Every structure is written in C-alpha cells, then in structure tokens.
Amino acid sequence: MDDSSCLELVGAPASLSFPDLCANCGHAASDRLLVERRFPVRPHGSPRGFRRIAVHVPFCRACVAAHRRQLPRLSLGAYLKAFFHASALLPALASAAAAVLVGLRIETLRLDQKQGTLIALTVFFALTSLLCLRAASRQLRVWTIRPTQVTESFLFSRDLSRGFERERHSYTLRNIGFAAAFESSNAGRRWDRTSRSTRWSASLRNLVFAVIALAALGWWLVTVGESWSHVAPP
Ligand SMILES: [Zn+2]
Numbered sequence: 001m002d003d004s005s006c007l008e009l010v011g012a013p014a015s016l017s018f019p020d021l022c023a024n025c026g027h028a029a030s031d032r033l034l035v036e037r038r039f040p041v042r043p044h045g046s047p048r049g050f051r052r053i054a055v056h057v058p059f060c061r062a063c064v065a066a067h068r069r070q071l072p073r074l075s076l077g078a079y080l081k082a083f084f085h086a087s088a089l090l091p092a093l094a095s096a097a098a099a100v101l102v103g104l105r106i107e108t109l110r111l112d113q114k115q116g117t118l119i120a121l122t123v124f125f126a127l128t129s130l131l132c133l134r135a136a137s138r139q140l141r142v143w144t145i146r147p148t149q150v151t152e153s154f155l156f157s158r159d160l161s162r163g164f165e166r167e168r169h170s171y172t173l174r175n176i177g178f179a180a181a182f183e184s185s186n187a188g189r190r191w192d193r194t195s196r197s198t199r200w201s202a203s204l205r206n207l208v209f210a211v212i213a214l215a216a217l218g219w220w221l222v223t224v225g226e227s228w229s230h231v232a233p234p
Helices: 061-070 076-085 089-103 113-144 176-185 196-229
Strands: 005-010 031-040 050-059 154-156 168-173
Touching: 005 176, 031 061, 031 154, 050 061, 050 154, 076 113, 089 113, 168 176
Parallel strands: none
Antiparallel strands: 005 168, 031 050, 154 168
C-alpha cells in the first residue's frame, strides 16, 4: 500500500521552509542533500531544453550514508560521455587559453594604451572562461547527481501554474511525519483552487482569450470586407 502524502504548494521548491526532520525516515535531520530534477521546457512538444530545479532537503545521518551507498558508480565510459555532453567545456578551455596567450604579452613596467587594452582583454577572456566553466559544471552535474531510493522520498513536479498564476509544484512525500511537519511549515503556501487570487487569474486568462478572439474576428471581418470591396459590380 502506498502511504505517501501529496500536496500542492505555491512558490519555487527552494523557497519553501523545511522542518529539521529526515524526509526519508522522519528522525532528526543532521544534513541536507541536493535533490535535483530536470523537466522539459515544453512538456507536450519536442523537448528542446530542460529546466533544472534543485532543492536542499534535510536527511538524517543514517539516510545520508544509505544514499551514498546507493549512488551508482559511474564507469569510465559514462565519464567520457558526460565530458562530451558538457558543451560549455570547449569555450571554457578556449577562453582560458586566450586569457593566458594575451596575458603573456602584458609588460607590467610599461603602461600605455596598448597595455591597457591587453589587460582588459585578459580580464574579459578570464571572466568568460569562468562563466563557461560554471555552465559546464552544471551540465556535468546531471551525470553525477543521481536520484536514489533515499532522495526519492521527496518528489516534486514541474511548475504547474497557468497564465497569470504564481509558480506552484505538487509534492509526493514518503514519510508521513515529515509530510505533516512540512505542510505546517508552509501552511500559508498551500494552493487553493477556490482562493480569490486563483479565481482572479482564471478570469484574467478568460479575458485575454476573449480579447484575442475578438481581435481575430475583427481582423477577419476587415479582410473579408476589403476583398468584397474589390469585386467589380456585374
Ligand atoms: Zn533518515
């Protein structure tokens, strides 16, 4: 029998309050683990990109140890595959090489306009390299941070909000004690389909839809009217 609890909360997962309890067993938490999920940007179309959502979830010492034991060991082939998937790695290395090459031409004892340009270029390439490295480390993390039975005790959905609504996610929580504490910590974030703001968002969506439909109708009538005015009388 599945005893997990489900709830829907408004706001990004990382912005929520977490009780000092282990999400897996409900005992006192000692550490936090990064729980990360990736969702297609367009869930119903061809997935061209992913939105990464990560949150630090509390766990107890025993569950953290169990999570580390359950982590799959990556083979050399998997590491190589990860390396080739980190598309930001190549520009990071190229920018670092450019920073070194330009930096070697700087003469510290002579400070004229040319030297100033070289210093500015070195800083630019170094910063570009750092930004690309940051992006590459995120791409590589997809391969190294894997869900385990422990971290799957805290599951969250993609953003379920519709037009003019605040971001919201549904949560599936394995441990009932943690779920109750988590729910009371975020009591003000519970999504209510009958609340005034939800109804206001729905009315605004309907209004925008009606305006678009009327504009389309008006455009069609004008186009048809113009085509009729060009028809020569018999
Ligand atoms: Zn635990």
